[in-house]
Amino acid sequence: MTAGRRALAFAWRSLVRQPARATLGILGVAAVGALLFDMLLLSEGLVISMRGLLDRLDYDVRVTATDALPGTGPTIDGATGVAAAAAALPSVRSVTTLRIADAAFERGGLSTRGSLQGLGGTSTRRPWTLLRGQDVGGAGELVINEAGARQLGLGPGSSVTVRASCSDQREAAPPVAFRVAGVVAFPFDSPELVTAATTANSLAEACAGLGAEAADFLLVASKGDPTATVADIAALPFALRAFTNEQVIGRLEEGGFTYFRQISAVLTTVTVSFALLLITVLLTVSVNQRLGEIAALRALGFTRARASADIFAESALIVGLGGLLSLPLGVLLAEGLDRILKRMPGIPEQLHFFVFEPQALAVHGALLAATAVLAALYPMWIVARLPIAATLRNEVIS
Amino acid sequence: MAIIDASNVSRVFPMPAGPVTAVRGVSLTIAEAEHTAIKGPSGCGKSPLLHMLGCVDTPSAGTLLFDGRDVSALSDRERSLLRLRQIGFVFQRFFLLPMLTAAENVELPQAEAGVPPGERRRRSRELLDYVGLGARADHRPSQLSGGEMQRVAIARALANRPRLLLADEPTGELDEATGEQIAALLDRVNADGTALVIVTHDHELANRARRVLTMRDGRIEREDTR
Numbered sequence A: 001m002t003a004g005r006r007a008l009a010f011a012w013r014s015l016v017r018q019p020a021r022a023t024l025g026i027l028g029v030a031a032v033g034a035l036l037f038d039m040l041l042l043s044e045g046l047v048i049s050m051r052g053l054l055d056r057l058d059y060d061v062r063v064t065a066t067d068a069l070p071g072t073g074p075t076i077d078g079a080t081g082v083a084a085a086a087a088a089l090p091s092v093r094s095v096t097t098l099r100i101a102d103a104a105f106e107r108g109g110l111s112t113r114g115s116l117q118g119l120g121g122t123s124t125r126r127p128w129t130l131l132r133g134q135d136v137g138g139a140g141e142l143v144i145n146e147a148g149a150r151q152l153g154l155g156p157g158s159s160v161t162v163r164a165s166c167s168d169q170r171e172a173a174p175p176v177a178f179r180v181a182g183v184v185a186f187p188f189d190s191p192e193l194v195t196a197a198t199t200a201n202s203l204a205e206a207c208a209g210l211g212a213e214a215a216d217f218l219l220v221a222s223k224g225d226p227t228a229t230v231a232d233i234a235a236l237p238f239a240l241r242a243f244t245n246e247q248v249i250g251r252l253e254e255g256g257f258t259y260f261r262q263i264s265a266v267l268t269t270v271t272v273s274f275a276l277l278l279i280t281v282l283l284t285v286s287v288n289q290r291l292g293e294i295a296a297l298r299a300l301g302f303t304r305a306r307a308s309a310d311i312f313a314e315s316a317l318i319v320g321l322g323g324l325l326s327l328p329l330g331v332l333l334a335e336g337l338d339r340i341l342k343r344m345p346g347i348p349e350q351l352h353f354f355v356f357e358p359q360a361l362a363v364h365g366a367l368l369a370a371t372a373v374l375a376a377l378y379p380m381w382i383v384a385r386l387p388i389a390a391t392l393r394n395e396v397i398s
Numbered sequence B: 001m002a003i004i005d006a007s008n009v010s011r012v013f014p015m016p017a018g019p020v021t022a023v024r025g026v027s028l029t030i031a032e033a034e035h036t037a038i039k040g041p042s043g044c045g046k047s048p049l050l051h052m053l054g055c056v057d058t059p060s061a062g063t064l065l066f067d068g069r070d071v072s073a074l075s076d077r078e079r080s081l082l083r084l085r086q087i088g089f090v091f092q093r094f095f096l097l098p099m100l101t102a103a104e105n106v107e108l109p110q111a112e113a114g115v116p117p118g119e120r121r122r123r124s125r126e127l128l129d130y131v132g133l134g135a136r137a138d139h140r141p142s143q144l145s146g147g148e149m150q151r152v153a154i155a156r157a158l159a160n161r162p163r164l165l166l167a168d169e170p171t172g173e174l175d176e177a178t179g180e181q182i183a184a185l186l187d188r189v190n191a192d193g194t195a196l197v198i199v200t201h202d203h204e205l206a207n208r209a210r211r212v213l214t215m216r217d218g219r220i221e222r223e224d225t226r
């Protein structure tokens, strides 16, 4: 048997000998480790989740009038012409124009507020998933998400009255009747926000012609090289800004998403320090209770290195077992926390705050390993500089 | 050649209230298979001397040779390995490891010395038989009496076939009859060829030795040989 395995076997016996201490240590590390794991999942979770969401879409370049994030800046005017010009670029496969208006939806005595999207352009693929019924076909048809269908009791074939608010200054346009063609899921749907979509022309009618040629943004599908598409669009003679998915993520990372990383960094530091203290205290107390035994083993020929290795092995065992336990615990905790955070209104159903990625596991392991080493340092130092003769003497006197 | 050759060794402990000289200029040799007892009143420096003989402590002055090698010149690791292979210790308080069985306690120094598992199990069994505890091999220290624990400790001290066995008050925690059994066992160990140094203030235990050193105030005051 190697010295390392001897030390581990020995440490295991020492742990089993004091089951209360071992349990306390392992559970402590498990709790702290679970929290640590979650903090690591949280630090990159939103970004990873958002990237996944974007990558699953049919388009990979987003075009707006200014640098503002999609949906928050001024509109693109003359959208039909712009879309046609963009669609003619060799690097572009298709272009969808998207205009978003606030809207009130009414059916019978029921009413709710939400948004109505108007889609134009050259793409035949729609940026949503059809759940029931049919896609938007002719004029006066819309598709609506589950939240809208549920709140108004709508289904394919029902009719709904829409009052659109098409600009900040004006009041709602006169009511227009739509037929519900189908129920769909939008990629950024949240469970309670009502979203519906129709053609650009039908939205223009609902807006009584107001801003008929405007779009909030264009969704462009490249032929495989979004960076080239972005460059091509920037070269068009319009005032446009184009972003690849990567650039959108980059902008989100610079913005609000960093809060999560900062919170996670602070909480990670706190939890790791707590684990460190807990294990150091447990090991130190246990070493101090065993000084006589340790001195006796040293007198019998255990080297300093070997006596210290036993302490390190104990630390590694406590942290290792606690760390293993912390993973399933962390996953459960992350699911619970994700559910709580997603109760915030407007959070897309498919966006997650805690997302597993292999790197989180590696960092978790590395941090716990560092904890095991650091926590063992002080008790190992006590053992290493233990004066054998004086300790044996003190043990007899006391 | 003598196992130990100490010449003019002293041990001074620096203390906040001033240095304490526990051993003053002691010269002493321990020969192969010799039986020596060190006695004297409490505080006369018996244990500090024994610790130096056992290479767990080094002299403040003078030289102590183990097998002709100056112990002070050895590294801590070299001294540990010397103790592991050549010296056995028996303590007043036994210091068996409570989470290990009697046999495992005896195996421990052998494992440390790299003895293969099969061989060390055989040797442990043999040693426990030797100290009369063959039937208690799988018992933990908490299931043994004080005398039995000390016998396991003696078996442990003999595990790596040391040339020198050191015992500091080995009967200090035991009643008279049990102490007598331990003393008889130690006699047998010595008769079988291991040099033995026993520190005690028990005159009867001391007088079983062929050579009795009486210490006072850090010095060897007299030496009696039978």
Ligand SMILES: Nc1ncnc2c1ncn2[C@@H]1O[C@H](COP(=O)(O)OP(=O)(O)OP(=O)(O)O)[C@@H](O)[C@H]1O
Pocket (backbone or CB within 6 Å): A389, A390, A391, A393, B013, B020, B021, B022, B040, B041, B042, B043, B044, B045, B046, B047, B048, B201
């Ligand atoms: N490791 C040590 N550190 C400091 N002082 C020590 C140490 N060992 C012994 N001394 C001092 O040396 C002196 C003699 O030591 P000690 O009392 O151990 O002798 P002893 O003969 O073994 O006594 P006892 O029979 O009570 O065990 C004492 O004054 C003690 O304080």
Ligand SMILES: [Mg+2]
Pocket (backbone or CB within 6 Å): B046, B047, B048, B168
């Ligand atoms: Mg003493």
